[in-house]
Amino acid sequence: MAVSFEAKDKRALLNKVENPTGKNWYLLQEVRRRTEGQMERTMSSVAAYYNGKAVLITGATGFMGKVLMEKLLRSSPDVKTVYILVRPKAGQSMQERVASMLQCKVFDRVREDYPNFQEKIKPINAELIQPNLAISPEDSEELLSQVNVVFHCAATIRFDEPLKRALQLNVLGTQQLIELARQMQKLEAFIHISTAYANCNQKHIDEIIYPPPVEPKKLFGLVEWMDESIIEDITPKLIGEWPNTYAYTKALTEYLLQQEKANLNIAIIRPSIVGASWHEPFPGWIDNFNGTSGIMIAAGKGILRTMIANNDAVADLIPVDVVINLTLVAGWYTAVHRPKNMMVYNCTTGGINPFSWGEMEYHVLSTFKRNPLEQVYRTPCAQLTSNYLINWYWIAVSHKAPAMIYDLYLRLTGRKPRMMKILDRLHKNLMLLEYFTTQSWEWSSDNMNMLMGQLSPEDKKLYNFDIRQLHWSEYIENYCLGAKKYLLNEDMSGIPAAKQHLRK
Numbered sequence: 001m002a003v004s005f006e007a008k009d010k011r012a013l014l015n016k017v018e019n020p021t022g023k024n025w026y027l028l029q030e031v032r033r034r035t036e037g038q039m040e041r042t043m044s045s046v047a048a049y050y051n052g053k054a055v056l057i058t059g060a061t062g063f064m065g066k067v068l069m070e071k072l073l074r075s076s077p078d079v080k081t082v083y084i085l086v087r088p089k090a091g092q093s094m095q096e097r098v099a100s101m102l103q104c105k106v107f108d109r110v111r112e113d114y115p116n117f118q119e120k121i122k123p124i125n126a127e128l129i130q131p132n133l134a135i136s137p138e139d140s141e142e143l144l145s146q147v148n149v150v151f152h153c154a155a156t157i158r159f160d161e162p163l164k165r166a167l168q169l170n171v172l173g174t175q176q177l178i179e180l181a182r183q184m185q186k187l188e189a190f191i192h193i194s195t196a197y198a199n200c201n202q203k204h205i206d207e208i209i210y211p212p213p214v215e216p217k218k219l220f221g222l223v224e225w226m227d228e229s230i231i232e233d234i235t236p237k238l239i240g241e242w243p244n245t246y247a248y249t250k251a252l253t254e255y256l257l258q259q260e261k262a263n264l265n266i267a268i269i270r271p272s273i274v275g276a277s278w279h280e281p282f283p284g285w286i287d288n289f290n291g292t293s294g295i296m297i298a299a300g301k302g303i304l305r306t307m308i309a310n311n312d313a314v315a316d317l318i319p320v321d322v323v324i325n326l327t328l329v330a331g332w333y334t335a336v337h338r339p340k341n342m343m344v345y346n347c348t349t350g351g352i353n354p355f356s357w358g359e360m361e362y363h364v365l366s367t368f369k370r371n372p373l374e375q376v377y378r379t380p381c382a383q384l385t386s387n388y389l390i391n392w393y394w395i396a397v398s399h400k401a402p403a404m405i406y407d408l409y410l411r412l413t414g415r416k417p418r419m420m421k422i423l424d425r426l427h428k429n430l431m432l433l434e435y436f437t438t439q440s441w442e443w444s445s446d447n448m449n450m451l452m453g454q455l456s457p458e459d460k461k462l463y464n465f466d467i468r469q470l471h472w473s474e475y476i477e478n479y480c481l482g483a484k485k486y487l488l489n490e491d492m493s494g495i496p497a498a499k500q501h502l503r504k
């Protein structure tokens with residue numbers, strides 16, 4: 001439905017209509033939603049700031065990059081250009097990748113509001129681990145003369161990434177981007193996305209940069225000349241207290257940014273475990289199986305029956321739209337207020353609106369019992385335990401034994417056995433996540449609160465990151481339904497059949 005509108009007139013019109021009903025009600029709700037959105041935009045300092053600006057985003061094809069791009073284009077439709085660094089991948093050229101990405105559901109809202117939004121996007125062929133980011137001289141020249149704000153989201157987020165590759169991409173890639181940023185003539189802000197777990201060797205994490213055990217630059221030489229297998233061998237010694245190469249390289253990157261900052265206006269955003277959208281662009285929107293989502297689905301499918309987690313530990317989940325709203329506001333604040341020191345924003349929920357793994361278990365299972373996934377393997381029924389012996393027992397009884405029987409049945413009916421393979425992957429996944437599900441951390445959030453205090457009432461609504469308003473039960477329900485819809489492509493109309501299958 002294409003609705004064109006002029007905000008003030010439509011608002012006046014809407015106020016005259018009393019108690020609309022039926023079809024009109026939906027139409028008027030739609031007009032009201034858009035009108036209010038437009039009025040907020042016209043009064044918003046943050047949205048106004050990005051209008052007319054050239055913005056560069058790395059990692060735009062990723063989970064958070066897509067949400068960032070969508071929100072930026074929807075809230076500041078007059079943004080001058082959104083440059084995105086994209087590499088060719090899996091036999092697809094950069095252009096093909098961007099074209100298929102823009103078809104994604106995540107862009108439906110901006111597509112509806114601004115059908116020509118793609119015209120603002122300018123993809124740049126780039127590969128972060130290549131010298132000079134493999135950007136052509138012409139593209140480089142354009143970026144240097146145009147870009148006002150950089151959002152650096154690209155990273156490898158795999159916990160099992162070999163150290164060499166994680167260093168090359170997360171640390172060296174950022175170093176190269178900073179070198180490029182230093183030459184940008186109109187640069188006003190550089191926003192780096194880190195992780196709240198970069199300093200997970202600390203129990204209380206302040207909004208400061210902690211010195212890493214080794215100078216990042218000392219490791220650069222190592223990456224260049226040392227054989228990959230030798231680096232693998234010394235990885236546990238090098239990463240020390242860190243649980244994986246991902247968190248370790250993110251810590252090194254933060255320190256590197258502080259060292260390389262010079263006169264750049266840099267801010268660091270540290271989100272905790274980023275989950276599906278709370279509201280925008282759609283409640284429950286998610287597009288990957290990382291971290292929580294894959295485990296939720298395994299529980300919903302009845303495959304996961306036991307896992308190591310402390311029921312009382314804080315599950316520091318943060319919705320992706322909250323992170324993106326905070327990121328856009330931080331970009332505005334950094335550019336306009338130019339804080340003297342590099343600001344770090346811990347973007348977490350635990351200290352403000354805590355939620356535990358035990359509560360998570362309850363809400364996930366309850367949602368999937370009411371709204372089953374299609375073709376479930378067994379009834380969703382999982383338990384979290386911190387007792388390794390109990391967990392080991394349930395793995396044998398409730399994971400492996402039924403999987404062996406099921407695989408035998410598949411073999412006997414002429415099909416390929418697959419359940420043990422799925423379980424092996426799940427167990428590897430759970431082992432890597434265990435570090436995060438058995439402990440709690442405390443993050444200070446003074447800078448996030450300060451940022452909220454800087455916002456006008458309109459900006460607070462348009463860029464909402466006030467997680468005190470988050471109702472966990474509702475959020476987790478939407479998250480599970482979003483995983484069903486957007487990850488597994490299951491239609492809600494299939495729920496009665498799924499329920500019948502579950503009963504069988």
Ligand SMILES: CCCCCCCCCCCCCCCCCC(=O)SCCNC(=O)CCNC(=O)[C@H](O)C(C)(C)COP(=O)(O)OP(=O)(O)OC[C@H]1O[C@@H](n2cnc3c(N)ncnc32)[C@H](O)[C@@H]1OP(=O)(O)O
Nearest residue numbers: 157158159160195289290291292294295299361382429436
């Ligand atoms: C009772 C319920 C209670 C619920 C409790 C939930 C508890 C969750 C705990 C979460 C803790 C998370 C802590 C994270 C904290 C750090 C936050 C950050 O900064 S970290 C930033 C966040 N970083 C992270 O979270 C990274 C964590 N993950 C990793 O590092 C890796 O995934 C891995 C090493 C664990 C497994 O690697 P590997 O074995 O190689 O497997 P791949 O992954 O490569 O997937 C291969 C293919 O399978 C596909 N697929 C996957 N799952 C499912 C599924 N369930 N179905 C269907 N399909 C699935 C997948 O799409 C892929 O397809 P394709 O692309 O090939 O077509």
Ligand SMILES: NC(=O)C1=CN([C@@H]2O[C@H](COP(=O)(O)OP(=O)(O)OC[C@H]3O[C@@H](n4cnc5c(N)ncnc54)[C@H](OP(=O)(O)O)[C@@H]3O)[C@@H](O)[C@H]2O)C=CC1
Nearest residue numbers: 059060061062063064127128153154155194195271273274
């Ligand atoms: N998801 C989470 O739970 C959390 C994420 N973060 C941080 O947020 C940021 C974004 O994470 P998220 O969106 O989840 O991650 P994704 O894995 O979804 O996206 C990663 C992005 O980085 C790009 N990228 C990876 N390698 C290269 C390369 N060599 N050259 C160019 N681009 C590359 C990917 O491009 P391509 O499509 O080509 O692979 C993709 O666009 C990261 O910095 C991460 O550390 C922080 C806390 C939690």
